[in-house]
Structures are given as structure tokens and as C-alpha cells.
Amino acid sequence: MPPCPICGRPAAPRQQNLAAPFCTPRCKLIDLGKWLNEEYRGPLPEGAEPDDESPSTAAHPNQEQA
Numbered sequence: 001m002p003p004c005p006i007c008g009r010p011a012a013p014r015q016q017n018l019a020a021p022f023c024t025p026r027c028k029l030i031d032l033g034k035w036l037n038e039e040y041r042g043p044l045p046e047g048a049e050p051d052d053e054s055p056s057t058a059a060h061p062n063q064e065q066a
């Protein structure tokens with residue numbers, strides 16, 4: 001059994017520990033909070049485009065008239 005990823009203390013196996021792989025439910029909550037924080041603060045994707053003013057429906061009006 002690996003140690004608790006939050007505090008590094010030995011974590012009891014899952015059979016004896018509802019919070020496994022964390023040592024306590026408290027550490028489990030801390031880990032959950034870290035995940036949520038990272039999602040909120042995460043950097044924007046590189047390909048994210050700023051809001052474009054032009055409507056996509058009228059992007060190429062001449063292409064459909066051959």
C-alpha cells in the first residue's frame with residue numbers, strides 16, 4: 001500500500017479505510033480541493049480563440065454558389 005499522497009503517512013488498505021488511498025477522509029477532501037483548484041486556475045488552452053465578431057454562418061457566402 002503506498003503512503004497517503006497528501007501527508008505521506010501510511011494509509012490503511014481499502015478494506016479498513018474508506019478514504020483509501022488516502023489515510024483519512026480529511027486527506028481525501030484535501031486532494032479533492034486541490035483538483036478543483038487546479039481546474040479553476042488552470043491555464044486556458046493554447047488553441048482557445050477569443051470571441052470572434054463575425055458570425056460563422058456567413059463566413060464564406062460565395063463558396064456555395066458555383
Ligand SMILES: [Zn+2]
Nearest residue numbers: 004007023027
Ligand atoms: Zn493523509
